[in-house]
Amino acid sequence: MLRRFLAFPSRPKTAPTVSAAVRCLSSGSVDITVPLNFWAGRRRTSQESREKENVYEPATGHVLCQLEPCGREEVDQAVKAAKSAFGPWSKMSGMERARIMIEAAHLIESRREEIAEMEVVNNGKSITEARLDVDSARLCIEYYAGLASTLAGQHVQLPGGSFAYTRREPLGVCVGIGAWNYPFQIAAWKSAPALACGNAMVYKPSPVTPVTAVLLAEIYAKAGAPEGLFNVVQGGQETGSLLCHHPDVDKVSFTGSVPTGQKIMEMASKGVKPVTLELGGKSPLIIFKDSDLENAVRGALMANFLSQGQVCSNGTRVYVQKDVLAEFVEEVVKRTQAIAIGDPLLESTRMGALVSRPQLDKVLSFVEQAKKEGATVLCGGERFVPSDPKLKSGYYMTPCVLSDCTDDMTCVRDEIFGPVMSVLSFETEQEVLQRANNTTLGLAAGVFTRDVTRAHRVVEQLKAGSCFINNYNITPVEVPFGGFKMSGIGRENGQVTVEFYSQLKTVFVEMGDVDSLF
Ligand SMILES: NC(=O)c1ccc[n+]([C@@H]2O[C@H](COP(=O)([O-])OP(=O)(O)OC[C@H]3O[C@@H](n4cnc5c(N)ncnc54)[C@H](O)[C@@H]3O)[C@@H](O)[C@H]2O)c1
Numbered sequence: 001m002l003r004r005f006l007a008f009p010s011r012p013k014t015a016p017t018v019s020a021a022v023r024c025l026s027s028g029s030v031d032i033t034v035p036l037n038f039w040a041g042r043r044r045t046s047q048e049s050r051e052k053e054n055v056y057e058p059a060t061g062h063v064l065c066q067l068e069p070c071g072r073e074e075v076d077q078a079v080k081a082a083k084s085a086f087g088p089w090s091k092m093s094g095m096e097r098a099r100i101m102i103e104a105a106h107l108i109e110s111r112r113e114e115i116a117e118m119e120v121v122n123n124g125k126s127i128t129e130a131r132l133d134v135d136s137a138r139l140c141i142e143y144y145a146g147l148a149s150t151l152a153g154q155h156v157q158l159p160g161g162s163f164a165y166t167r168r169e170p171l172g173v174c175v176g177i178g179a180w181n182y183p184f185q186i187a188a189w190k191s192a193p194a195l196a197c198g199n200a201m202v203y204k205p206s207p208v209t210p211v212t213a214v215l216l217a218e219i220y221a222k223a224g225a226p227e228g229l230f231n232v233v234q235g236g237q238e239t240g241s242l243l244c245h246h247p248d249v250d251k252v253s254f255t256g257s258v259p260t261g262q263k264i265m266e267m268a269s270k271g272v273k274p275v276t277l278e279l280g281g282k283s284p285l286i287i288f289k290d291s292d293l294e295n296a297v298r299g300a301l302m303a304n305f306l307s308q309g310q311v312c313s314n315g316t317r318v319y320v321q322k323d324v325l326a327e328f329v330e331e332v333v334k335r336t337q338a339i340a341i342g343d344p345l346l347e348s349t350r351m352g353a354l355v356s357r358p359q360l361d362k363v364l365s366f367v368e369q370a371k372k373e374g375a376t377v378l379c380g381g382e383r384f385v386p387s388d389p390k391l392k393s394g395y396y397m398t399p400c401v402l403s404d405c406t407d408d409m410t411c412v413r414d415e416i417f418g419p420v421m422s423v424l425s426f427e428t429e430q431e432v433l434q435r436a437n438n439t440t441l442g443l444a445a446g447v448f449t450r451d452v453t454r455a456h457r458v459v460e461q462l463k464a465g466s467c468f469i470n471n472y473n474i475t476p477v478e479v480p481f482g483g484f485k486m487s488g489i490g491r492e493n494g495q496v497t498v499e500f501y502s503q504l505k506t507v508f509v510e511m512g513d514v515d516s517l518f
């Protein structure tokens with residue numbers, strides 16, 4: 001397998017450039033030494049001498065690169081670059097912006113495999129899933145390119161021939177702050193609507209997965225975006241906080257945990273800046289006895305084990321009607337045990353490595369806690385060491401199904417963010433609805449039933465932003481995605497998102513004389 005990229009076999013450690021080299025890519029063979037910050041049109045090294053942090057390859061535990069966190073100076077430079085790109089970009093017509101975005105989408109398509117491989121190397125998810133994430137990123141950019149030329153205001157007739165009109169205008173410099181579970185996709189889901197509306201963006205990826213956002217920056221630049229339109233600054237909470245407080249930042253769009261989301265909202269409130277918050281979930285999946293059980297089992301697996309279970313919208317509280325519980329559990333366990341765990345770059349792998357050692361330890365400790373609280377482990381929940389020696393220090397675990405769960409258990413109440421499904425039984429619709437909604441979170445929910453009336457009745461009562469009937473965890477970019485309650489504010493994807501990246505200006509036009517009271 002030959003690749004052109006910023007990824008290199010670890011030995012010899014030559015200083016790579018983007019255009020250099022064609023090498024083989026396999027787990028454990030990649031070192032990244034190119035700078036991962038990007039502003040004003042090119043990659044940048046951090047100028048401030050601050051401590052670098054190791055970034056690991058989840059599949060092997062090998063050090064992939066060193067993160068150079070950006071400080072005040074670099075954040076300033078990136079925001080300044082975005083501000084100067086905002087001028088010409090915001091003056092372009094929607095069609096002109098769309099042309100550049102479509103070119104970016106083509107570039108993503110042509111580099112699909114390379115981007116997916118780098119996502120795998122940095123995140124640990126299987127190559128099969130990473131390709132779908134890259135596709136989702138591309139589709140999102142195509143979708144908002146299509147909407148860019150439709151952004152328009154309204155004309156309102158007033159007395160005496162006077163009138164008013166509204167203009168939909170961009171906000172300015174938007175900041176995007178992302179989580180580590182969908183690094184490339186999140187960068188695209190934030191930048192595509194922002195840019196389509198005429199904004200510029202400074203994006204900060206998670207320090208755990210800094211590698212692929214900078215590829216998106218290069219792609220936008222190559223597609224013809226003005227220098228500084230999409231910038232990447234690396235770092236953790238300090239860098240994020242500098243961005244949120246920056247006086248020239250007009251909006252913050254955040255994806256991550258609830259506690260960080262609360263801090264982001266607090267920081268943004270100092271400058272009365274709008275926020276989009278895509279936060280955590282603990283979503284219910286309800287399986288009625290009249291379900292097509294084959295589809296319900298498939299849905300439960302999709303609701304729990306994508307991306308090693310590290311998915312915000314996962315339906316981790318699986319409520320199964322008592323009459324079909326035994327049959328459902330038997331099938332779910334059989335299929336969970338058959339999931340091929342291992343080298344995420346292999347086509348045959350269905351579950352790769354969790355993102356980091358601390359995340360793996362945290363998920364395993366949730367399983368231990370569940371046992372202590374009386375849950376039964378039907379399968380998995382243990383560290384997994386693949387037979388390939390190069391993977392022995394990777395962050396793998398066996399996907400876990402817990403039964404005999406009750407609503408008060410930690411595994412049922414807290415977001416685990418790992419491959420752990422909690423199965424609960426219920427008897428009546430009314431009972432399950434009350435239990436499903438008994439949480440402070442409300443990102444997603446699902447229902448499996450053949451009764452169409454019941455499906456809509458139940459969905460109407462579920463307090464969640466994304467509800468699935470007879471499927472789970474599909475997120476076409478044409479439809480809005482986001483949470484109720486503490487799962488967030490605002491939406492990503494769909495037409496409505498232009499409202500979160502633009503503002504309305506009302507213009508009154510007097511056609512007669514000023515009717516003065518004085
Ligand atoms: N709703 C969604 O669309 C969605 C999608 C993916 C992940 N998530 C959620 O994200 C969480 C997992 O991701 P995570 O561990 O990366 O979340 P996190 O909250 O720890 O970090 C998210 C981002 O915020 C940054 N950050 C941390 N502290 C900050 C601060 N004080 N100021 C500014 N930035 C700060 C981090 O560096 C990172 O880039 C889960 O709760 C998951 O449900 C939600």
Ligand SMILES: C[N+](C)(C)CCCC=O
Nearest residue numbers: 306311312313473474475
């Ligand atoms: C594409 N998925 C799997 C629905 C992920 C949505 C983003 C949340 O983590």
